[in-house]
Amino acid sequence: MRLRDEQVRSLLNASRETRDVEIDCDDFLSLMAEYAEVRAEGRAVPEGLEKACAHERLCASCREELAALVEIVSGARR
Amino acid sequence: MRRAPRENAEWVRAIADDGADGEAARRDLREVLVTGLMRVLTARGADEDLCEDFAQEALLRVRERLGGFRGESRFTSWALSIAMRIAFDDLRHKRWRDVSFDAMLEGARSPLVFEPRVEATQERSAVRERVLRALADVIEGKLTEKQRAVLVAELEGMPHAEIAERLGMKQNALYKLSHDARKSVKVHLEALGICEADVLWVFE
Numbered sequence: 400m401r402l403r404d405e406q407v408r409s410l411l412n413a414s415r416e417t418r419d420v421e422i423d424c425d426d427f428l429s430l431m432a433e434y435a436e437v438r439a440e441g442r443a444v445p446e447g448l449e450k451a452c453a454h455e456r457l458c459a460s461c462r463e464e465l466a467a468l469v470e471i472v473s474g475a476r477r
Numbered sequence: 478m479r480r481a482p483r484e485n486a487e488w489v490r491a492i493a494d495d496g497a498d499g500e501a502a503r504r505d506l507r508e509v510l511v512t513g514l515m516r517v518l519t520a521r522g523a524d525e526d527l528c529e530d531f532a533q534e535a536l537l538r539v540r541e542r543l544g545g546f547r548g549e550s551r552f553t554s555w556a557l558s559i560a561m562r563i564a565f566d567d568l569r570h571k572r573w574r575d576v577s578f579d580a581m582l583e584g585a586r587s588p589l590v591f592e593p594r595v596e597a598t599q600e601r602s603a604v605r606e607r608v609l610r611a612l613a614d615v616i617e618g619k620l621t622e623k624q625r626a627v628l629v630a631e632l633e634g635m636p637h638a639e640i641a642e643r644l645g646m647k648q649n650a651l652y653k654l655s656h657d658a659r660k661s662v663k664v665h666l667e668a669l670g671i672c673e674a675d676v677l678w679v680f681e
Binding site for chain 1: 588
């Protein structure tokens, strides 16, 4: 198995972001709408959504979905 | 005359309704979903027909999960979040379906090697060497074969839904496996006194 430097960086970042308790992708989905609205409105992330924020840093798939939803929600507000 | 936008409670009531109100609400929600999907998916190669299909599937799922809507966001945002999951899962699956997972598993079984690189100073070289040796120790010595396979697939960019399908696992079980692997790496690096500053200095 050959690891490129970008993969090593990615692994080290993921390790740094790892917490004892994390939410998974299904849990993230249940918070995604609320989190997207917070992000679209530029509000500070409330305590209840910090776990969503942590998951976003770790999961590329959820990050991609969230970015798309933020774009839609932001567009709907304009 | 265009009707006033629905409040959350009205959406929930109407979507569950089997009569004319429900039909109108589902038609309106479908329009919201298709518009949103088109906005973000057109650039990703999805046409209107595909967006309509995603919206239809999302409508069904929204009705099934109506009891799970907690009202913490606008109802339409919640429905769109479900549509996003359906659409992106499908697009990612199409992107990855022809990629060989067996080749990744094979890679995960072979000895670990890193990209050779010449650092500007001996000190940087030594820190890089130390971090990479620690990673090799934990990946080869402390992770299970399944954890290594998941780690390799993740590092190649394969989405969790796809890895879970290939391994015949539920996605939350896969997430736990991935979490445990990351945790092992973190604990091992910390036990060796490799700090964030070292890692940032050499790898950022």
